[in-house]
Amino acid sequence: MGRTTTIDASTGQLASQLSSGNGAAAASEDPNQYMADTHCRADGPDTVDPGCLTLACPPSPNGATGTPVIWKEAPKAITNPGWTDWIPVTGPTCLYGPEPHNILDDIAARILTDFRQLPLNPGTLTTQPFPNTLIGAPTNFYATTTPQTFNLTILGQNVHLTATPTTYTYTYGDGQTLGPTPTTGHPIPDTQWLTTTTQTSHTYTTTGNYPATLTTTYTGTYTVNNGPPLPINGTLNLTTTPQTIHVWKTETALVADTCEQNPHSWGCPGTND
Known part of the structure; x- marks a missing residue:
């Protein structure tokens, strides 16, 4: 079971929900929804990427355990979509924490404040x-x-x-x-x-x-x-x-001399009349 991240079309709220492959249609600039598939592990029931068998997540600074995941995508407009690998990432990556399926929810809850x-x-x-x-x-x-x-x-x-x-x-x-x-x-x-x-x-x-x-x-x-x-x-x-x-505001007037000829003439710098 993975975690999908979508936008609720009625509220506009970012929402994550557990999913076994069912996607919800939503209105958003991005036409896709995404899932961090936590089945990416050696003992997972539906491991499809051989990288899952070899990826060792490096330790995090706080000592949290890393879990390999494969990012999946599917169109929001399709109910019960078929998930495909998110193209920019060709192999597994890591999420850190005792319950990796909750990490995206927890980050989404605080990301606006940050x-x-x-x-x-x-x-x-x-x-x-x-x-x-x-x-x-x-x-x-x-x-x-x-x-x-x-x-x-x-x-x-x-x-x-x-x-x-x-x-x-x-x-x-x-x-x-x-x-x-x-x-x-x-x-x-x-x-x-x-x-x-x-x-x-x-x-x-x-x-x-x-x-x-x-x-x-x-x-x-x-x-x-x-x-x-x-x-x-x-x-x-x-x-x-x-x-x-x-x-x-501007004013116009007829003058006999230029400011070079008469520095005190009307409109020349330093004069008021």
Whole structure:
């Protein structure tokens, strides 16, 4: 009897259940469900991989006993599927603990908490122009983020976790927001600043100083001892440090001299009239 890991279609919860080959259909980005088959041992009733007969699990740092397993996969949409070997792993791997069939459940119960405690980089919010922009003109914003990976030890198992940015919320500081949206935005040439409207740009209607931030929503997957990627049931929101945008207004006037000719002329640096 093995352990399958699926997503409940009605609740969206990650669920593991004992299985002798029966899979439950579920809605998920990954169309497959996975099973760590603990029959991978020399005295197992249905050992099919000769590696099971020769694999000796190395001792874990905490002295837990290692049990060889073969990772299996099957489509979630098929009831009572036929399990096949998960292709990226061609031989047995190990799970550590007195009851290896419970390990995936125990990790799934705490993985979201561990995910939310990782030192993820919230990404970067860039503004064009910055720090000064003009009232009534489009100011371009864009996000720069990347997937981040971490290697953890959880309950004696090697867990590789991947955090992926999926949506973004732009807070412009004047009470207006955009998102959550999958759009990261993009940089534009400085010749287009204040004249080009992008999907993530914003136009300020009053002068002032506004704290702008970016909130990135991360989703996660994790693998246990080089097994298949399992989804983390939950997300993590990270917000950048506010950056102050100064919104100015423009005035025009006719002048007789350039600032080089008359440094005290209207509009020249250091003058107010």
